[in-house]
Amino acid sequence: MLLRMDFKLVFAAVLTGFAVITEQLFRKVYDLVPYSFIDEAFHVPQAVKYCNGTFHEWDPKITTLPGLYLFSLATHRLVGYKTCTLFTLRLGNVLLSCLTFVLLYRILRRLKMNQKGYSRRMVLWHAFNLAIFPVAYFFTFLYYTDTLSTFLVLLMLDLHLSSKRNLASLVGVLSCVARQVNIVWVGYLLLYSFSKSVHDYLTEPAMRNTMKQLRKKNTWSIVWSSKIPAEHLIRMAQRIIEDTYSYIAVCCLFVGFVAYNKGIVVGDRSAHEAVIHLPQILYFSAFFCVFTLPYAFLKIFPFQRYIFKKPLMVVICGLSFAAVIHYNTHVHPYLLADNRHLTFYLWNKLLSHDVLKYLLIPVYVFGTFSLYDNVEGTHFELATWTALKIALVPQRLLEFRYFIIPFYLCRMHIRCNDYRFLLAETIMNLLVNAAVLYIFYSKTFYWPDFPEPQRIIW
Numbered sequence: 001m002l003l004r005m006d007f008k009l010v011f012a013a014v015l016t017g018f019a020v021i022t023e024q025l026f027r028k029v030y031d032l033v034p035y036s037f038i039d040e041a042f043h044v045p046q047a048v049k050y051c052n053g054t055f056h057e058w059d060p061k062i063t064t065l066p067g068l069y070l071f072s073l074a075t076h077r078l079v080g081y082k083t084c085t086l087f088t089l090r091l092g093n094v095l096l097s098c099l100t101f102v103l104l105y106r107i108l109r110r111l112k113m114n115q116k117g118y119s120r121r122m123v124l125w126h127a128f129n130l131a132i133f134p135v136a137y138f139f140t141f142l143y144y145t146d147t148l149s150t151f152l153v154l155l156m157l158d159l160h161l162s163s164k165r166n167l168a169s170l171v172g173v174l175s176c177v178a179r180q181v182n183i184v185w186v187g188y189l190l191l192y193s194f195s196k197s198v199h200d201y202l203t204e205p206a207m208r209n210t211m212k213q214l215r216k217k218n219t220w221s222i223v224w225s226s227k228i229p230a231e232h233l234i235r236m237a238q239r240i241i242e243d244t245y246s247y248i249a250v251c252c253l254f255v256g257f258v259a260y261n262k263g264i265v266v267g268d269r270s271a272h273e274a275v276i277h278l279p280q281i282l283y284f285s286a287f288f289c290v291f292t293l294p295y296a297f298l299k300i301f302p303f304q305r306y307i308f309k310k311p312l313m314v315v316i317c318g319l320s321f322a323a324v325i326h327y328n329t330h331v332h333p334y335l336l337a338d339n340r341h342l343t344f345y346l347w348n349k350l351l352s353h354d355v356l357k358y359l360l361i362p363v364y365v366f367g368t369f370s371l372y373d374n375v376e377g378t379h380f381e382l383a384t385w386t387a388l389k390i391a392l393v394p395q396r397l398l399e400f401r402y403f404i405i406p407f408y409l410c411r412m413h414i415r416c417n418d419y420r421f422l423l424a425e426t427i428m429n430l431l432v433n434a435a436v437l438y439i440f441y442s443k444t445f446y447w448p449d450f451p452e453p454q455r456i457i458w
Helices: 007-034 042-050 067-079 086-112 122-132 134-141 146-161 164-179 179-202 203-215 219-225 228-260 277-293 293-309 311-328 335-337 343-349 361-375 378-393 402-413 419-442
Strands: none
Touching: 007 086, 007 122, 007 134, 042 067, 067 086, 067 134, 067 146, 067 164, 086 122, 086 134, 086 146, 122 164, 122 419, 134 146, 134 361, 134 402, 134 419, 146 164, 146 179, 146 402, 164 179, 164 228, 179 203, 179 378, 179 402, 219 378, 277 311, 277 361, 277 378, 277 402, 293 311, 293 361, 293 419, 311 361, 335 343, 361 402, 378 402, 378 419
């Protein structure tokens, strides 16, 4: 039936179904937890103050800028709500979740439609699978910064791919007001623009003779060869500046904020001190493998070929990862103390075990290979690896929410036009969502300082 329908009707039907089911789940969660839960204890009172026009009072426990509260204030005024309640504040995330679905489709359409074997229906299916990505989808139902932060970063990317760089930069500023770490994703687009500008210039007809004379394999080897005529270097620099100046301006503005604020974090900085925590990259590589498991099977044979081709490199990687785990693992006090997060159990049962933590090294090696293979040969390669390291390595706390945007940006580059793998991913995401919601609904316990039952979330 869906195959014979006009695509616009298919899109509308899928989006409507997504919105209706999400809204129903939202109401179920609200009925179960009609009180501020975990971080909502800080966010909700602050949002209520903003809705009441009290902008000079600030909870020092809040470490992000007030983007979430300004968004709530604007949406409540727009629809005519005079007061902000927990229900209406959370409901804003349901709207953002639906808009994020649309953005995911728009971005994937631009990335995929020029590739062989992709149709609009297939792109829509990819977007749906990303929209129900379990970690991001769960926080749709709580008043956290993640849904707004993700929406703004994806909107910035969509505008950039639509060649609206100035608007993208403006949204980049807004994304940083929602969460400061989003400056990394502004830098991501800066590096992507730089890489693409260099490639586009060096592959223009005017540069073909120079390319042939230099006989280099790729554009970067030409750049580093220092043999490009000065006039071409000047023109290329002009092109780069034209394509990147707006993102450079945002980065400079952020540097000014950091200098003025004497740090990135506002409020209480004791729980958010930056460290060098290299295992975060390993954790993310395993996380990426788990949530792209159907596609991971496509990497098995390429990985086997890589092992036979470069066995020494694989051994060096494995030993390096072992050293990183042994000497550079940081444990945040929250990870040890807060049993309301799945990471608490992951750490205690697996990642802190003297032996088991090293048995995961093959998964880390395979995951790193898979990540690299997805973006290799694209203009996103330099930007992705640089941004991943900057976004994740300074984080002491192992927190799945920090992986949402990196996951989206890496998952988008998976090349697969086989409906069987898409269906497997859909089923997997639905099962994981169902399992996490079941745990959230059924597993309760009490803390001495809280009268309400506590529950487990991501």
